[in-house]
Amino acid sequence: MEKKIVLVSLFAALIAVLGLAPKMMLASGVPITAQSMGIMLCGTVLGAKRGALAVLLFITLTALGLPLLSGGRGGLGVFASPSVGFIVGFPLAAFVAGWITSKLKLINVFYSSLLGAVIGGILILYIPGIVGMSIILDKSISEAALIALIYLPGDCIKAFLCAMLTHTLFKLRPENVLSRI
Template identity: 50%
Template sequence: MERNVAQIALFAALIAALGLVPKITLAFGVPVTAQSMGVMLAGAVLGAKRGFLSMLLFVILVVIGLPLLAGGRGGLGTLMAPTAGFLIGFPFAAYVTGLFVEHVGIRPNGLRAAIGSVLGGIVVLYAFGVVGMSIGLGKSIIECLGLVTAFVPGDLLKAGITGMLVAAVAKARPQTVSWATQS
């Protein structure tokens, strides 16, 4: 149990550290950050349950006011911004990524993690993000889907990097990625 708690806290801290990478804010107010790769990594390494919990911890810390989002943002106001859907989607994106890597026996492990990252860290995260943007920007879902296409190339790159990192970790320390030795 102590190891699980430590890993959950470690990945919440990883997301915070990735927020230090300078953000690039697009014209419609949603930044390109490295934090979505942390969401992918949390799900791919920790699995569904622990990945979800690590991202839930991160979201709670942000909402109570810690400036952990890219650009030093935090507090209740983050739930009113155009980015709110992405933030709320972090735990669910990690969960779906983790669910995929735990239950789909694709080999090699890096490919499994990359595909899981696309499903959770892009498809699921965008679903939450588009709804949040629609509410925050007062635009239609279709308009917001058009806006998020700017993120697709970078997020595909992040999913690929996640796959490579997970493959390396699974090879070097297979006990860290428990699903890697299954199936």
């Protein structure tokens, strides 16, 4: 019980730090924030339930006014911004990423976490994300989807990095990848 509580809290802190830290520079020179990769990692490393709880804790504390989202955003204002759907969808994304990683134990951890990160962290996350954008920006679903496409290349890179990190962590300390235990 204690370990579960601590892991949930510390991974929520990790998501916050990945958002507060300076943007990552890719080889192409494109800057991206690692926060949404933190959401994917919560699922692929901690598993469905614990991963979703860590993300839920992070979002609750953001709503309470802590400036934890990338760019130092926080408070009730973020729930009125166009990214509201993505923020609300974060716990579901982590849950699905974790569920897929833990269900596909027979295949290599890299591929199972890549599939988890892509389905949970991109496909599932984009559904509430696009709906939220459509409502706040007063656009049709297809128009909002077109706007959301801007994030897609960055998110694909993050899903790949998430799978690579989960795979390396599994090779170094298999007992730490709780989704595979």
